[in-house]
Amino acid sequence: MKVYHPNDKGSAICHRDGRVSTTFAYRDLPFRDGRGTVKNILVGVCDTCGDAIVIPAQSTPAISAARKHVEHPMEISVPAFYVDLLDAAATRVASNVTPDFRKRLLIYYVNRYATGLEKPSELARVMKKSPLADVAIKGMPKKRLSMKLSDQASERIASVMDQTKLSKTELIKSLVAKINDDIVLPKEPKHLSELTTIAEVLYA
Structure with a gap:
């Protein structure tokens, strides 16, 4: 499993901009259903629009833990x-x-x-x-x-x-x-x- 660090570069498909370069950074990420936010997780950010578009495997436990608090x-x-x-x-x-x-x-x-x-x-x-x-x-x-x-x-x-x-x-x-x-x-x-x-x- 690849472990990412802040400022690591990558590429991904952005829903706004297509294939783009990404930069990994810590962000607060709201859940799509609007019920809560996971704080300070490492995500891949689109270098064009600034949206979080990549969630590395190392961040999924923090998301699961935050989701459990949506009770x-x-x-x-x-x-x-x-x-x-x-x-x-x-x-x-x-x-x-x-x-x-x-x-x-x-x-x-x-x-x-x-x-x-x-x-x-x-x-x-x-x-x-x-x-x-x-x-x-x-x-x-x-x-x-x-x-x-x-x-x-x-x-x-x-x-x-x-x-x-x-x-x-x-x-x-x-x-x-x-x-x-x-x-x-x-x-x-x-x-x-x-x-x-x-x-x-x-x-x-």
């Missing part, structure tokens, strides 16, 4: 027992996790369904066969699950909702039921190695 709030209200189950699952993964690991668990499972590792059609049936379906919730207090989602996480939740025809609340409740079946109830939790690695990295 979508998600809030749903569920019976308190569902939040308790998320926390119970988290403590089976690692003893030092904090409440933000609830989101990590949910998104881990969302990704499994969004990428085809699990069948989305299963989620519509999970609640019907889960012990949670028989839990009496009359009079049970509700808790609010609040989290900030990246663009990717938000898009994947929308994708799974579209495939399953579940509302956001129904989807989250079904995911908690699946987590209960996979992690809380079994003697040997599923996906424990992967989830423990995630926790170790997050809380290092």
Whole structure:
């Protein structure tokens, strides 16, 4: 991989000026959708019009990190027992996790369904066969699950909702039921190695 430095020269196709020479420089780069800016990254600048037209590989991690800060709030209200189950699952993964690991668990499972590792059609049936379906919730207090989602996480939740025809609340409740079946109830939790690695990295 070629690593570029400020004032390095190159050439590229500019949407305004065609084939042009470029000079690498640090710039603030706004996202095309207008939702945020990545600060001080190295880009190739068109020597004719001054637009940033080349993004070298070394700058992509900074762009990804900045994009993660463009967050979508998600809030749903569920019976308190569902939040308790998320926390119970988290403590089976690692003893030092904090409440933000609830989101990590949910998104881990969302990704499994969004990428085809699990069948989305299963989620519509999970609640019907889960012990949670028989839990009496009359009079049970509700808790609010609040989290900030990246663009990717938000898009994947929308994708799974579209495939399953579940509302956001129904989807989250079904995911908690699946987590209960996979992690809380079994003697040997599923996906424990992967989830423990995630926790170790997050809380290092």
